[in-house]
Amino acid sequence: SGEIYQWMTQIQKSNSELVTQHYLGKTIENRTMYYLQISQPSDKTKKIIWMDCGIHAREWISPAFCQWFVKEILQNYKSDPKISRFLKNLDLYILPVLNIDGYIYSWEKDRLWRKNRSPHMNGTCYGTDLNRNFNSSWGSIGVSYNCSSEIFCGSGPESEPETRAMAQFIERKKSDILCYLTIHSYGQYILTPYGSTTKPPSNSEELVGDKNFGPLKIIAKCTGTDNNAVPILNLQMRVAKKASAALMGKYGTRYEVGSTSLILYSNSGSSRDWAHMIGIPFSYTFELRDKGSHGFVLPPDQIQPTCEETMLAVTTIIDYIDQKYFPGGAVMLTSGSLGLSLCLSVVLTWTVS
Ligand SMILES: *[C@@H]1O[C@H](CO)[C@@H](O)[C@H](O)[C@H]1NC(C)=O
Ligand SMILES: *[C@@H]1O[C@H](CO)[C@@H](O)[C@H](O)[C@H]1NC(C)=O
Ligand SMILES: *[C@@H]1O[C@H](CO)[C@@H](O)[C@H](O)[C@H]1NC(C)=O
Ligand SMILES: *[C@@H]1O[C@H](CO)[C@@H](O)[C@H](O)[C@H]1NC(C)=O
Ligand SMILES: [Zn+2]
Numbered sequence: 001s002g003e004i005y006q007w008m009t010q011i012q013k014s015n016s017e018l019v020t021q022h023y024l025g026k027t028i029e030n031r032t033m034y035y036l037q038i039s040q041p042s043d044k045t046k047k048i049i050w051m052d053c054g055i056h057a058r059e060w061i062s063p064a065f066c067q068w069f070v071k072e073i074l075q076n077y078k079s080d081p082k083i084s085r086f087l088k089n090l091d092l093y094i095l096p097v098l099n100i101d102g103y104i105y106s107w108e109k110d111r112l113w114r115k116n117r118s119p120h121m122n123g124t125c126y127g128t129d130l131n132r133n134f135n136s137s138w139g140s141i142g143v144s145y146n147c148s149s150e151i152f153c154g155s156g157p158e159s160e161p162e163t164r165a166m167a168q169f170i171e172r173k174k175s176d177i178l179c180y181l182t183i184h185s186y187g188q189y190i191l192t193p194y195g196s197t198t199k200p201p202s203n204s205e206e207l208v209g210d211k212n213f214g215p216l217k218i219i220a221k222c223t224g225t226d227n228n229a230v231p232i233l234n235l236q237m238r239v240a241k242k243a244s245a246a247l248m249g250k251y252g253t254r255y256e257v258g259s260t261s262l263i264l265y266s267n268s269g270s271s272r273d274w275a276h277m278i279g280i281p282f283s284y285t286f287e288l289r290d291k292g293s294h295g296f297v298l299p300p301d302q303i304q305p306t307c308e309e310t311m312l313a314v315t316t317i318i319d320y321i322d323q324k325y326f327p328g329g330a331v332m333l334t335s336g337s338l339g340l341s342l343c344l345s346v347v348l349t350w351t352v353s
Contacts, residue, residue, distance in 0.1 A: 001174040004096055007035055007067060015074050017041070025165025029101045030117045033165060038073055038092040047325060048173060049318055050280075051181040052095040052166065055130050055271065057113045058296045059185040062308055066096040067181065068307035069314065073235040082315060086322035090178070098162055099130055112296060116160055120147035129146050130155035131184075132267060133163040134274035137196035144268035153269050165272070167323030171278065178321050179282040180275035181314065186295050187264070187287040188255045190240040190313065195260035195267040201276055201283075234259075236282055239320050241254055243313035253289065260285065282321060286310065 011020045013247040018040060024033040039046070053066035077083045097103050101117040115127030125147040132143045135157035139145070143153035158164040170177065193201040237257060256263055260272070261332065264287075276283040289298055289306045298306065 004063065004067070004100075005034075008096065009118060011070060011074070012036070016076060018077070020072070024095065024162060024169055027099075027101045027162055028116055028160065031100045031104075033095070033098065033162065033309060035093055035095040035169075036070060038070065038087070038094065040077075040087045042088065044089070046089055046091050046176075048091050048093055048177045049179045049181070049321070050093045050095075050170060050173075050177050050275075051183065051314070052098050053183045053273070054095075054097035054099055054103055055182060057099050057106040057115070058111060059288075060103075060106070060296070061185045061298050061303060062183040063097045063103065064303055065288065065307050065310055067096055070094055070096075072311055082319050086315075086318050089322055089326040089328075090318065092318075095166065096168060102127070115152065116162055117155075118160055118247050120152075120155075120245060127204040128152055128160050130160055130163050131182075131271060132269040133158065133160050134167060134269045134271050136194075136270060136274035136277050137268040140268040141196055142265060145268060151267075157269065163271075167274070170275065170280075172247055174278050174280060177275075177280050178281045178325060179284075179317065180272065181284050181286065181317070182271050182275075183286045183288065185288040185298065185308075186290055186292065188253065188289060188291055189264060189285070189287040190244055190255055190257045191260040191264060191272065191287065192234070192236040192240060192258065192282055193260070194273045195265070195270050196273055198259070198261045200259070201236060209227050236284070239282065239300060239317055242320065243316040246314040246316040247309045253305075253309055255313075255315060281316065284317070286313070 008021050012019045017307070018038055020037045020039070021034050022037060024035050026032060049076060051066065051069065053062040056062070073087075077087055099116050102113055102115055105117055106113040113127070115129050117126055118128050119126055120128075127147070129143075129151045132138075132151055132153035138157035139153050142151065146150050147151060154160055154163075158167050170180070237259070240257040244257050247253060247255055258264075260267065270285070272283050272285045289302055290309060294302075
C-alpha cells in the first residue's frame, strides 16, 4: 500500500526517460490514485494499451503483476526485440491499484475484503463492487442491490469515485486506446466481452485473412445471398488463445479462454464490457492463478511464476495488436484474402500450418 506509492515514485525517478506518474483521481477515503505511463520519446503519434490491477482488494496477485510488468518492461525494453518494437508505436498506461482503500483494508483488517470502502445506509454497511459499477448494462444481471453483498453494484453507474475517475479518463482517451486489460484472480481465465449478454462482441468478423493466424480455408460454401448470417469468428478470442498458449509454454499452466457469460458467469457493470462497449477494440479480463486450492491467498512461492507466465500472455496480446495496427513493412495478406473478405458470413476455419 504505502509501499506501492514508494515503488511508483522510485521507479519513475530511476527511469525518468521512460516512465511518468500521473494523477487519476481520489478514492472514497481520499487517497490519491496514480497511473504510470511508459512512453518512449518519439515524434510519432502513438496508440495506447491500458492495464489496471487491484479492482478487487483481496486479489493481491493482481497489483503484484502490474508491478512486475512495469519492472520487466523497463529492464528489457532495450534487449527484447518484441518490447522494443511495440514501444515504438504504443504507450503503456498502467494503474497498479484502482481500489487502494479496499486493498489497504484487506492488509489491515480483513484479508478477504473485495469491494471499495464507501459507506452505505448511514454507515451500517460498506463497499461497492467496483467491477459491477461501470456503465455497461449496469444493475441488470449478476449483481445485488443489497450493500452487504459482495457484488453490490452501487447506487448507480459510476456512483463510486474510483470507477468514475477511471471511466472519465478512459472515455477521454478512448479513440487512442487499442486494448483494455484488467487483471484479477483467481480461476485461470482470459475472458472476453461480454458478461452481460451472450451476444458476440462487435469485432467478430475482423479476423478474415489475418496474417497472424496463417491462411484461411473455406469449409462451407459462400452462398452470397445470406446477408443476415452472423460472423462466426471472434478476433478477441483468437488472440486470447494465442496468449494462453504462450502462457502455457512457460510452466504448463492451463487457462481457459472465452466469453465471460459463456464460460464463467453473467455479470453487468464490468470494466471489461464497458471498455468494449465504448469502442475499444480489444478488451480482456485476466483471472490469474490458481483454480481454487489457495484461491485469493496464493502462496508467495507462486507469485513469481504467475507473473512470469502472465507476462508472456500479455506481451503476446500487445505484440499482436502492434503488428495489426502498425504493420510497418511486414508482409501483408496474400492472394485469396480478397475473395475471403467478400464471404464474411460463411463458415471458415484456420488451416493449421
Ligand atoms: C476528503 O477530502 C475532502 C476535501 O478535502 C473532505 O471534504 C472530506 O471530508 C474528506 N473525506 C474523508 C473521508 O476524509
Ligand atoms: C440515517 O441517519 C439519519 C440521522 O440519524 C436518519 O434521519 C436517517 O433516517 C437514516 N437513514 C437510514 C437509511 O437509515
Ligand atoms: C451511461 O450510458 C448511457 C447510455 O450510453 C448514457 O446515456 C449515460 O449518460 C451514462 N451514464 C453515465 C453515468 O455515464
Ligand atoms: C442484505 O443482506 C444481508 C446479508 O446477507 C441480510 O442480512 C439483509 O437482510 C439483506 N437486506 C435486504 C434489504 O435484503
Ligand atoms: Zn476480481
